[in-house]
Structures are given as structure tokens and as C-alpha cells.
Amino acid sequence: MKRTCPLLSVQPVRGLVDEKFQFVVTNLPPNQKVTLHSLHQSDDKDFWEAFGHYVSDEHGSVTGFKHESLGGTYEGTEPMGLLWSMRPIPGSRHGLRLRKRDIFRPMEVCISVYSGHLFQGFSQQTPLTTSVTERWYVAPGVKRVNIRKKEIRGTLFLPPGPGPYPGVLDLWGAGGGLVEYRSALLASHGFASMALEYLAPEDLRLEDTDASYFEKAYQILKNHPMVKKDHLAVLGLCLGGAITLSMVSYSKVIKCCVCISGSHLMPVDKSLSELFEEMKNFESLSNHMFSANANHLLKCTQVGRIKCPLLLVNGDDDQTIPAVESAEDMAMMMEKAGNRHLLEILTYPDAGHLIEPPYSPHFRATNYKLEWTKERIVMLWGGQTKPHAYAQEDAWKKILAFLWQHLSAPVTSF
């Protein structure tokens, strides 16, 4: 064809956030330096960007899955680097974290090709060509159900179709709020997933939030007509992971659980306010861990009692929770108790604490409000960008496979 201006193709133009995309630039002059640039405006109105430096081949093409980025915010043959290496644009507020609030609208990412190898000033240049791709947390047909039963507050996401579905109780960490995006994504993969808000939602006080709150939430999920009551999992990150371990060590009915960046050193056997009081007393959990106090076992969740498969997902550069050390201690406890065969540990080198769904940008440190003091700090989560991105991608595949394996349904009669 005679078409001679550069052409950028990004496929798919609309994908789920855990799907890869591919980009191909054609019709460039050969051996031309270009910059691939991604730009996204978050729900909070901040701008995020990433970029890679490429050189077109002898045909005048740059192909994401074949060619290497030679510099920028990511390097190597890493087309998804345009997402996972995103960072706030120069001049942004500090300590930002990118999280989707409006689940039913996609993340719009504008991908452009610029002439030359640029590091800045993208908004003052006219790109050669631009394409827009959408990244969705929900598959078509996923339904959202508000859960407001007495004090229990959450959101249930249901896959399309007649159901019923295996269920997942989805617990986030001490940042609080009602965080929906992971549950929406789980529903897009066939699970009825309930995101639970447990840190003082509305009128509920921390003093009244104890194990019974989570048990009630679990029952709501279990008894929902669209949920297969004998095919339930609990999945939690950080404090949510600690809660998961506590719940599952007393349960006979949970089929499996996943604990991401969590620890057994924070047993939730009393109210959350008492747990937070206790945490105020420790300089760090690691100190607690290695305390000479022979009775430290009593202060841990009794993981020797767990009766279902447990998957631990950890980054070895986690600066927030001693997840790797906790996992080793849990393995020893379970060895002693005879249930070690239930445990699977995934440890990712140079990954940090916030192991999120794939291709989410990596945050080494962000603004945070400490729950037990209400102090505003900058929390160091840890991790290096590329290994952390790898961890997110690999862990998510394995978490989904683990859930499918243990929550499989019986044969439907024909």
C-alpha cells in the first residue's frame, strides 16, 4: 500500500487488566529512534506515564513482543512495561498510588509514538501517531450487588450466567475502605467474589469488629443463592491475609485460602482495636517474631490447625510485613502439626508488599495513614519495579489456578 505515515496498532483495544496487549508500529523510516509513551489520567485526576526507547528495524517497524526498549521507564522486550512502569508525571503530588475506584468504567491509556528518544516534555510535542486502549476490571455481564446486612458492608460481584458460582471472600489491608477492583476481576474469571469493608465502615466501631464480623460476612456469601455453598475460599492481603489465616485456622468448611503479603503474627482473635493497641507496642513485627519469649507461639495464629490448602504469596523485599520469615515459621509449625502438605509458598525475589493484579504500576513507597495512630506517613512497601511486575503477573496466574483447582464444581447432569 502507499500508506506512508506511521501507524500504531495496539491489540486488544479493550482488554481486561490482566490481559497482555501487543503493539506494533509500522511505516517508520528504518533505523529510526522513537519513543513509545503511555499516558493515563486516574480517577483521582493525576496523570501517570511510562515510556520506552526503541529503534525501528530495517522494515521501519517496532514490535513490542520482538524489540527491546533501550531505556526509559522500562527496558528489554517488555511491551507491558508501558503499564507496570508507570509513574506520576513530573510536577505531580508526592507519594501517589494508582487504584481504580469506578470499576464499571475502564482505565483509558493513551499510547503514542514520538520521534526521537525523549525523557520528558511529552505534552509539548506532537506525537507521530496515537492509539487509545481500554483496560477493564470487569468482563461484560459481571453484576454488582451491594451488601448491606446490619453492620456488614461489602460488594458482591457475580459472573454472568445462571450460576451458582464458587465464592471468594476478598479482604484488603489496613488502608481500609471498600476496595472492589480485585473482586470485580475475580468475578470476571468465574468467581462470586465479595469485597468486604471491615475497618470502621459507617457506624461500626473497631472495638466491635472481631472474628464474628468476618464470620457473619462469610455466612452472607455462603448463603447467597448465586454462590455454591461448599465451594468457598478466603483471599486476603496484608492485614486481610492475617485475618484469612485466623479464620481458616478455626474453620472446617473453607475449601482453600490465599494469603498475600500477610503474617500469622497478627492473630485476629479479639477486636481489631485490641490488635492495633498491641501493634502500637511493638517497634516492628520482626522484633516480635524473634522475641526470646518462649510463649510467642501463643501470640500467633495456630496454623497447625488449618485443614485446607493454603497458598502464601510473598515478596522478599517486603518492607511492611516480614512475610517471608512468617512463611518459614508457619512451615515449621505446620510440619510439627502434620499439615505441612497443605501449604504452598510463592516467594518472589525483589518484589515488595503490594502484590496487586498484573500490570498495575509498582509503588515502592506511597502516602499512607497508619490505622492505629491515624498518623499520615510515607510507607515503604519495597520491591524493585521489574521483578515486582513479574511477581504480580506470575502470582495472579497461580492464584487463579489454585482457586480453580480447589473450588471446582461437581458434574452437571445432562
Add this chain to the structure above:
Amino acid sequence: MYSLYRSMSTQKRTCPLLSVQPVRGLVDEKFQFVVTNLPPNQKVTLHSLHQSDDKDFWEAFGHYVSDEHGSVTGFKHESLGGTYEGTEPMGLLWSMRPIPGSRHGLRLRKRDIFRPMEVCISVYSGHLFQGFSQQTPLTTSVTERWYVAPGVKRVNIRKKEIRGTLFLPPGPGPYPGVLDLWGAGGGLVEYRSALLASHGFASMALEYLAPEDLRLEDTDASYFEKAYQILKNHPMVKKDHLAVLGLCLGGAITLSMVSYSKVIKPQCCVCISGSHLMPVDKSLSELFEEMKNHADKLYVNENNQVIHRNLILSLTCQSAKVDVGRIKCPLLLVNGDDDQTIPAVESAEDMAMMMEKAGNRHLLEILTYPDAGHLIEPPYSPHFRATNYKLEWTKERIVMLWGGQTKPHAYAQEDAWKKILAFLWQHLSAPVTSF
């Protein structure tokens, strides 16, 4: 992507799984479906369901038998019956028809361009022909079909009496432009322009049949020239990279303009299911008067469907034809040989002879699709052999026979669209950008 992991870890997973990819695609993209975890050699029905913007329900279905692995794969296995047959996964869209009990003579057209068409695809046990809503499917997936790619922008065009919608691709522009003309059904029909913009063209859908206060008596060549100028002069449009594309009456207008107008001089043009026997050299009301004069040539068949083509044929006389020998740019004609509305194939043959005599035959390319009808729409749109229609010159409500058989018509839509896009890209290419 994760469907692969699901099958890999199916050791204990035993309920049927349906994967449709992509879950969100443009309307002219194919999708693939795979059903797994069925018992082997099991009869199943794949069923699609869609509720239109008009709230009618449309469905299609294919009868399959799972293989020895308990799978049904759209691009490998044949449908043995239903609304489509053969190895035709897209049959779940192009063979759609209104569900039993629907109103008659319906046509499926997207009005709300920025919301997708949602199609619910389900797997039922056995080979069903009806009663889908009374059965529980084994599994369901929902796929979205979009007329717009992300980032496409919509610009309302309201300049004096000119009424249209301009769709712009994402990015800095400027872009090659297309003036997009529909037929005598009227209204402002946007979906094809939205799709063209999704493929890199600044495309303007024009409303020309009495929009708001404009009278048919005042709608003549100057209306189209003004519209063309608006497109040409838009800052996001490359003024020397323009095309005109029209269907039916829009195609006739395209031929007239491109032959006679001193203003409309595009780099190429496309005429779908059109004819040079309807010159638009005067106002539209006069054209319609002429057509009323030949109304006795409208034929109504035993199904009470109106066949319009003979009326157009009866307009034949030398002076009333568009003088296509004057055309100076490449012209692509797209026709179905079972077109019952316009004698498109006969017109194309006559145009070829005229252009041969005039020495510009080399500009003409003709695509003729066997057993395709009049409404050659973007790919995978359902085929309508006959639908409700309001005759513009009498305001009479009839059932218009468009023609075509479903499978060949679907093939025509798919092949024609690819060729139309390739034709536009070829003739509207831009100069090398300086580095």
C-alpha cells in the same frame, strides 16, 4: 488467555466452560468461542441473544456435537443446524433474527454508538430450536461489540442548514476524510462513520432528508457541496485526502456529485448498492416526484413485500443517467446480485460501458456478490431479506424486499468491508511525515 490456565488445571473442574474471545471487540472483528469440559460426543446448542436499542430481542443458534475431548471449538467444528450451518462462529451474529413473537419486519440498527452491543452467548444441552428462555443454560458468557474504538471523538455538525456528525480518530490528526451518505430511509445514521473513524478516517455522517426545517425542495447539489466543504475545511481533516461513500440513494448522490460538481472533487469514492439511473442534479423533491411518476412499476410479491428495482430500471433514458464518463477519480462499486431494491448490477454494467466509451474505465472497480441483497452493511450485521420501510415519496409504510440469502450476504458484508477499507487507505494515503 486465562482460559488456557482453566483447562490446564481442570483436573477436578467438571462443569462446562465457555470462553469467547475477545470479550470486547469492534463490530468488524471476529470472535472465537471454545466450549470445554463437556462429556464427549455430547449434543449442545450455542445460542446468542441480544436486546436491541429498540428493546427487541434477537437470537441465533447453532447445533454442535462435542469432540472426543468434550470440546466445541467455533473455528474448527461445524454447526449441523440452527440459524446457521458450517464452520461459521460468526454465524452467531450474522444469522440473528427476532425471537418468536416479535413484531414483524424488524431491522437491527445501532443508535447509541457509544454504548456497545451486548451479546449473551450460552451453551444449552441438546439440539434446541426454541424455548431457550425456559431452559437453564449450562454456561453463559457475554461479549460486547463496539462501533467505536477507544478515543474516537464525536463532533456535532450544525452549520446553518447542514446537519451531521463528524467522528474523529484519537490522536493529533489531521486525518483523511470521508463524507458518509445513507439512503432514502433518512435520519442521521452514525454507526458506519463511527466505525470508519475507528479505522483512522475523519468520517462525517450527513443527514439530508428534511432534517429539522430543511425542505426537500431546497435540498439539491448545493446542500452536499456545503457539507463536503465543512468536512474539507475542518482543522482535523486533510483537505486533499477525501472520499465520498454512499449506499443506495446515498450512492446515487455520490455518483452525481462526483460527476458534475465543481466543488466535490474527492480522491476516490465508493458506491454501495447504488445506481446512475437516479441523477441528483435538481432538488430531491423533484427526484422523488419522478419516482412517484413511475410508481406503477413497484411490484408487490405474494408475501406483500415491495420490489423496488423495476421502478429504477424504468427511469432509464439517456438524458436521465448520470454521465459517469466525466468521473476523474477511482470509483468502487459494491453490489449484491440479488438486490431487489436497486438494479445495481445492471447499472454497474451500463456504467462500465459508458466509462469505456469515455476513456475512464480504468478508474472503475466493481465488486458483485452472488446472492447478496441490497443492504450491504458492516460485517456480521444480521441479514434482512425484507423489513418495514416508509417510502420517502409517498410516506406509505410498506415491507421492502431487500433481497439476498443469509450466508452469501454475510460473506459479502465481510469481504466488501475489507475491500472498502483497503480502497480508502490506498487512495487516501498521506505524505511522509518529516522527522
